[in-house]
Amino acid sequence: MSxxxxxxxxxxxxxxxxxxxxxxxxxxxxxxxxxxxxTPATIAMLKTLGADLVGMSTIPEVTAARQMNAxxxxxxxxxxxxxxxxxxPLTHETHLKTAKTVEKKxxxxxxxxxxxxx
Numbered sequence: 001m002s003x004x005x006x007x008x009x010x011x012x013x014x015x016x017x018x019x020x021x022x023x024x025x026x027x028x029x030x031x032x033x034x035x036x037x038x039t040p041a042t043i044a045m046l047k048t049l050g051a052d053l054v055g056m057s058t059i060p061e062v063t064a065a066r067q068m069n070a071x072x073x074x075x076x077x078x079x080x081x082x083x084x085x086x087x088x089p090l091t092h093e094t095h096l097k098t099a100k101t102v103e104k105k106x107x108x109x110x111x112x113x114x115x116x117x118x
Contacts, residue, residue, distance in 0.1 A: 004074075009117070012116045016112035017109060017112075020105075020112055022105060022109050028050050031058055034056035043083050079098040080094055
């Protein structure tokens with residue numbers, strides 16, 4: 001698990017994003033158990049440990065895929081600021097609304113990546 005994500009797939013994604021004008025960032029993703037939003041204290045602790053992004057999925061799926069020797073590309077669509085980073089409360093509706101605003105661009109990115117893989 002020291003080389004989880006496929007470098008060639010990562011390069012494909014970066015080139016695809018550049019072509020369509022989408023900015024991708026790299027960072028450390030930490031998965032926490034859900035289904036609940038993190039507390040401000042949890043976010044502060046994870047930041048201290050080096051987390052750039054916190055979510056409730058991805059890592060279990062990636063672990064299972066790598067155990068099957070599958071090539072993995074990890075992309076996360078960030079839909080909210082972490083708990084305590086804004087005065088607005090975290091809600092599921094906010095996540096859905098944010099995701100909807102970038103839906104078409106995200107689909108276009110995925111289509112471009114898939115086209116380049118095939």
